[in-house]
Amino acid sequence: MIADSLTSSEATATFAGPAIIVRSLRVNYGDREILHGIDFEVQAGETLVILGGSGSGKSTLLRALIGLEQPKSGEIWIRGKNFAAMTEDERDDLRKKMGMSFQSGALFGSMSVGDNVALPLREHTRLDDSTIEIVVRLKLDQVGLSGFETYVPAQLSGGMKKRAAIARAMAMDPEILFFDEPSAGLDPIIAAGIDDLILKLKKAFRMTIVVVTHELASAFLIADRMILLDKGTIVANDTPQELRQSQQPRVRQFLDRVPEPELSEEMDYLQMLTGEIPPRRR
Numbered sequence: 001m002i003a004d005s006l007t008s009s010e011a012t013a014t015f016a017g018p019a020i021i022v023r024s025l026r027v028n029y030g031d032r033e034i035l036h037g038i039d040f041e042v043q044a045g046e047t048l049v050i051l052g053g054s055g056s057g058k059s060t061l062l063r064a065l066i067g068l069e070q071p072k073s074g075e076i077w078i079r080g081k082n083f084a085a086m087t088e089d090e091r092d093d094l095r096k097k098m099g100m101s102f103q104s105g106a107l108f109g110s111m112s113v114g115d116n117v118a119l120p121l122r123e124h125t126r127l128d129d130s131t132i133e134i135v136v137r138l139k140l141d142q143v144g145l146s147g148f149e150t151y152v153p154a155q156l157s158g159g160m161k162k163r164a165a166i167a168r169a170m171a172m173d174p175e176i177l178f179f180d181e182p183s184a185g186l187d188p189i190i191a192a193g194i195d196d197l198i199l200k201l202k203k204a205f206r207m208t209i210v211v212v213t214h215e216l217a218s219a220f221l222i223a224d225r226m227i228l229l230d231k232g233t234i235v236a237n238d239t240p241q242e243l244r245q246s247q248q249p250r251v252r253q254f255l256d257r258v259p260e261p262e263l264s265e266e267m268d269y270l271q272m273l274t275g276e277i278p279p280r281r282r
Contacts, residue, residue, distance in 0.1 A: 179181070191217075
């Protein structure tokens with residue numbers, strides 16, 4: 001059978017609880033704790049954007065959510081199932097309902113775009129080749145790449161590679177779609193096209209979407225809710241409007257692009273040496 005465009009939305013609609021629940025999540029790299037007791041929920045059909053500067057823990061959190069990092073402690077519930085406590089085989093079954101679009105696209109360079117999109121279907125379904133070809137064409141059409149089945153990744157622009165990666169992430173009609181820095185490395189016009197695609201996918205399929213990004217313009221455009229990570233802890237969990245209005249110091253520093261004090265002092269010193277600004281009076 002063909003997994004049609006209603007599969008995701010119907011499955012999501014039948015599940016009453018949050019799509020994702022994270023409780024007291026702690027993740028270590030060696031002896032260093034990266035995430036310090038994270039708690040949040042993602043409602044079914046919601047787009048959650050995870051914000052944070054470099055080293056804030058947002059990529060680690062994403063890796064934990066998709067099962068690439070084993071938590072030291074805490075719980076990750078995916079549509080009512082304790083993902084963190086599952087066996088690897090059980091996780092693999094649940095991952096079939098999740099799609100992941102990596103920052104680099106992670107397309108296989110030796111394979112055509114069509115074969116890249118078809119790969120999950122060939123690995124995880126018993127669909128015949130003719131049916132898979134139909135699904136591939138549908139997915140590429142949904143992301144604006146109709147007719148590019150025979151191209152290889154090297155022949156695509158950066159934005160087209162991102163779209164192809166999204167088509168592959170959607171191949172299995174996922175109920176939850178994860179994005180890692182979808183606008184990274186793209187010019188503003190192409191990035192706006194990716195943002196628009198994410199909005200269209202959400203409207204068409206009503207899927208749950210989790211996006212990790214540091215691009216504020218994109219984040220405020222696509223998010224229903226946003227969390228801001230700082231040094232492994234959540235300092236804000238708000239709607240875009242609430243986050244804009246927040247007076248929490250770390251939120252304001254992030255949104256207003258204020259450098260850390262020690263960095264600001266170092267820049268002042270360098271500028272003083274070059275004569276660009278006079279030394280401050282102390």
